Amino acid sequence: MEIKRNVLLNPGPATTTDTVKLAQIVPDICPREQEFAKLMKGLRADLLKVVHADPAEYTSVLFTGSGTINMDVCLNSLLPADKKILVINNGAYSTRAVEICEAYGLPHINLQFPVDERPDLTVVEQTLKDNTDIALVYITHNETGTGLLNPIREIGALAHKYGAIFVTDTTSTLAMRPIDVAADNIDFCMSSAQKGLMAMTGLSFIIGRTDIIKASKDYPMRSYYCNLYLQYEYFEKTGEMHFTPPVQTIYSLIQALKEYFEEGEEAKWARHTRVFNAIHEGIAKLGFKDIIKREWQAGLVVSVKYPDDPNWSFEKVHDYCYERGFTIYPGKISTTNTFRLCALGAIDEADIHDFFKVFEEACRAYNIQIPAKYND
Numbered sequence: 001m002e003i004k005r006n007v008l009l010n011p012g013p014a015t016t017t018d019t020v021k022l023a024q025i026v027p028d029i030c031p032r033e034q035e036f037a038k039l040m041k042g043l044r045a046d047l048l049k050v051v052h053a054d055p056a057e058y059t060s061v062l063f064t065g066s067g068t069i070n071m072d073v074c075l076n077s078l079l080p081a082d083k084k085i086l087v088i089n090n091g092a093y094s095t096r097a098v099e100i101c102e103a104y105g106l107p108h109i110n111l112q113f114p115v116d117e118r119p120d121l122t123v124v125e126q127t128l129k130d131n132t133d134i135a136l137v138y139i140t141h142n143e144t145g146t147g148l149l150n151p152i153r154e155i156g157a158l159a160h161k162y163g164a165i166f167v168t169d170t171t172s173t174l175a176m177r178p179i180d181v182a183a184d185n186i187d188f189c190m191s192s193a194q195k196g197l198m199a200m201t202g203l204s205f206i207i208g209r210t211d212i213i214k215a216s217k218d219y220p221m222r223s224y225y226c227n228l229y230l231q232y233e234y235f236e237k238t239g240e241m242h243f244t245p246p247v248q249t250i251y252s253l254i255q256a257l258k259e260y261f262e263e264g265e266e267a268k269w270a271r272h273t274r275v276f277n278a279i280h281e282g283i284a285k286l287g288f289k290d291i292i293k294r295e296w297q298a299g300l301v302v303s304v305k306y307p308d309d310p311n312w313s314f315e316k317v318h319d320y321c322y323e324r325g326f327t328i329y330p331g332k333i334s335t336t337n338t339f340r341l342c343a344l345g346a347i348d349e350a351d352i353h354d355f356f357k358v359f360e361e362a363c364r365a366y367n368i369q370i371p372a373k374y375n376d
């Protein structure tokens with residue numbers, strides 16, 4: 001079976017291997033069968049291994065949905081009555097977390113920092129000192145909208161110092177940048193099948209501390225479908241998801257995890273780093289500029305500034321590349337126009353070299369100046 005290979009440089013879903021794609025083609029099965037429950041049991045255990053979580057302390061809970069469901073679940077399920085959430089917000093994904101707090105009417109502090117800067121830890125600490133009712137500290141690990149890496153280990157330590165739990169959105173780092181939940185002071189982290197693990201869309205998962213999930217049984221229940229304790233309890237009782245799982249996505253994720261462990265954590269991170277470096281070389285060669293300080297970048301997303309060129313058109317360049325099998329993606333910053341080139345997926349530096357040939361052709365085809373023109 002021939003499947004056209006596209007190189008996705010958008011921030012997920014990622015380019016997948018054919019073996020992962022084909023793993024979805026299986027005999028029909030009712031997911032209530034023991035055979036399927038057994039598959040999910042193995043899958044949940046393997047997810048813990050990806051972040052080196054001790055199964056005596058941590059568990060993984062699966063949900064049918066895109067990555068945002070994890071954010072929703074953690075925020076609405078893990079806040080005790082009369083307590084507050086602190087969202088450390090320096091980007092579009094943390095802003096989404098704030099919107100979730102607003103939607104549920106959860107007491108929260110939206111502690112904002114510029115999108116191109118790391119949060120000031122003294123301000124974070126002062127906020128924790130001043131608000132003793134903060135029970136949950138939340139931050140995005142890699143702000144996928146810009147590619148900025150937040151210092152989760154330090155923030156987790158601060159959360160714990162002031163008696164709060166630490167939840168971090170690792171959707172765009174997990175299974176790419178090595179994570180160790182205990183060393184990184186993480187109580188809850190999350191991702192979905194189609195990002196670092198390079199499987200299909202439709203399945204998301206939270207990895208977190210079992211004792212806290214059990215304690216959350218007594219917290220106000222703010223959602224029925226998206227409640228962490230209910231889903232956990234159902235898994236523990238029956239081995240199944242409370243409601244219909246994305247069956248075929250689960251088969252593909254099991255294959256993707258097999259390939260993940262075969263490639264190995266370090267080798268995979270080294271490959272993403274090669275891709276990331278190749279992206280930087282490519283944009284530098286054509287005179288394009290990025291917007292986040294290099295040492296603050298997570299090594300997975302490059303945010304490229306639109307050139308000050310009247311002929312520049314993201315849409316035209318996008319379409320030219322798309323027709324030739326390469327997908328580029330708009331940025332997510334309200335103040336600066338950017339597009340993004342991401343290093344996730346089953347790709348390597350040769351794909352990036354091929355991409356830049358096409359990208360340069362696109363620029364020439366539309367009379368966009370090379371090297372790219374900037375007024376500042």
Ligand SMILES: *Cc1c(COP(=O)(O)O)cnc(C)c1O
Pocket residue numbers: 011012066067068069093140142143144169170171172192
């Ligand atoms: C992709 C992503 C999500 C989830 O987005 P969906 O569109 O729901 O898949 C959440 N957080 C971060 C940081 C992400 O990169």
